[in-house]
Amino acid sequence: MGNAKLGAERPLSPHLSIYRPMLTMMMSIAHRISGAANAAGFLLLVWWLVAVASGPESYAQVSSVFASIPGRLILFLFSWSLIHHMLGGIRHLIWDTGHGLDKLSIEIFAWATIIGSTVLTVLVWVVGYWLRGA
């Protein structure tokens, strides 16, 4: 069991608690958080589809929740999480090809994901409301 003692004295990696937070590191965490949030958001989709399948009464209930201000806010955040995870995922797909792994590219990708997801989410809702005329 001499190995166990040696192992304990070796530096452990990564020491997340003493790392200065870096943008790329926060983006990695954000990708996981948005992924988990999307899983929770799947419940909203199930709720909506099952309500439509169940009939007008149950739909009216769900619709009033989703159309309320907190409901719209949750849907807005859900769509932002989806778009953020999508752009973050496309970043990963590019990395899978072996491209864009240099320091400059990962910084550009990080900012593109943050700014792109925010702009696209707002744009989607503006266009959506405009199409509905509401």
Place this chain on the structure above:
Amino acid sequence: MATPLKRVRGLGTAHHGTETFWRQRLTAVANVPLIIFLIFSIVTNIGAPYDEVRAYLAHPLVALAFVALILSAAIHMRIGLKEIIEDYVHGGARIVAILLATFFAVGVGLASLLAIVKISLGS
């Protein structure tokens, strides 16, 4: 001794090779257009009357996209949740957490599929 050749033949420790890695990428690519379609569907149907929403979801192409989305998203979600659990949950709790994540993915997937089928058949 595990020579490189043996590793390749045996597809690694889990004997599944890069199957999960590949499936996660496959569903990721599929999810891009499907999620754009879902967000469009949500935004344009908020507060819409029942008949309108039902007619929209009953359209064969819309239903097809939703079935594809549900399957692809559920598989992608199961892989992602399992990956997070494997990193942060240890011991027996890990097995329970993976079981629950799998039941969750299968549960929400089947419930939404059944709803789409019911809406499509108009019953």
